[in-house]
Amino acid sequence: EDQVTQSPEALRLQEGESSSLNCSYTVSGLRGLFWYRQDPGKGPEFLFTLYSAGEEKEKERLKATLTKKESFLHITAPKPEDSATYLCAVRAGGTSYGKLTFGQGTILTVHP
Amino acid sequence: NAGVTQTPKFQVLKTGQSMTLQCAQDMNHEYMSWYRQDPGMGLRLIHYSVGAGITDQGEVPNGYNVSRSTTEDFPLRLLSAAPSQTSVYFCASTRPGSQETQYFGPGTRLLVL
Numbered sequence: 435e436d437q438v439t440q441s442p443e444a445l446r447l448q449e450g451e452s453s454s455l456n457c458s459y460t461v462s463g464l465r466g467l468f469w470y471r472q473d474p475g476k477g478p479e480f481l482f483t484l485y486s487a488g489e490e491k492e493k494e495r496l497k498a499t500l501t502k503k504e505s506f507l508h509i510t511a512p513k514p515e516d517s518a519t520y521l522c523a524v525r526a527g528g529t530s531y532g533k534l535t536f537g538q539g540t541i542l543t544v545h546p
Numbered sequence: 547n548a549g550v551t552q553t554p555k556f557q558v559l560k561t562g563q564s565m566t567l568q569c570a571q572d573m574n575h576e577y578m579s580w581y582r583q584d585p586g587m588g589l590r591l592i593h594y595s596v597g598a599g600i601t602d603q604g605e606v607p608n609g610y611n612v613s614r615s616t617t618e619d620f621p622l623r624l625l626s627a628a629p630s631q632t633s634v635y636f637c638a639s640t641r642p643g644s645q646e647t648q649y650f651g652p653g654t655r656l657l658v659l
Contacts, residue, residue: 438588466646477550477636477650478589521588525646530596532577532640532648533604536588 436461436526440537447512447544455507455520455540463527467505468534469498470521478521481507512544547572550651552637558657559627567622567654569637577640578620579604579648580612582633589636595620627658 437460447453459467466485470478482491484500491498495516497508507520519541523534553568571578579594581604591604593612601612609631611623620639624631637651 480647483645532579538588
């Protein structure tokens with residue numbers, strides 16, 4: 435059974451204090467690992483897709499990396515507007531596009 | 547483009563009632579999915595579709611029914627609502643190219659009494 439575990443469950447940072455979110459996964463033949471951002475009361479918003487170990491993607495203050503067992507979302511010099519829930523998901527081998535298994539999310543709060 | 551739209555935004559049902567959650571997308575995506583989101587449990591896949599006329603079960607399909615008669619629409623039916631179906635429901639559509647971006651709707655918040 436495919437499994438995705440995110441840690442920590444919640445993270446509080448001061449503005450400018452860099453940190454990382456972790457996503458550990460167990461999946462049969464990884465076809466893609468996805469990061470989403472979700473603001474309260476809204477649907478998740480796509481951030482990154484990673485396909486193979488060693489791959490990295492960047493967007494503004496966010497950088498996602500992938501190994502064979504886990505992915506990290508690094509947040510550099512965060513701002514209060516980066517506060518959100520960050521979701522990790524995987525697509526397993528032999529499964530359809532759009533059939534994702536999600537972790538429970540990390541709630542990030544950035545204080546000014 | 548409106549993207550993925552969902553109606554209603556909020557609904558209260560009594561146990562045993564049935565209802566349909568509507569989902570539509572105007573991006574011509576073949577792949578569509580329904581998820582439910584509960585506190586501390588992330589998103590769980592209910593049903594998904596790989597094209598008009600083709601649907602399949604996800605992780606938590608019991609108590610839900612879907613059909614896909616057109617590319618644009620993917621309604622989710624609750625056959626006989628139960629309090630355990632109280633949740634926030636998200637519809638999504640996926641574009642296979644361009645990093646398999648999955649676009650989510652704004653959600654329907656359902657309360658079953």
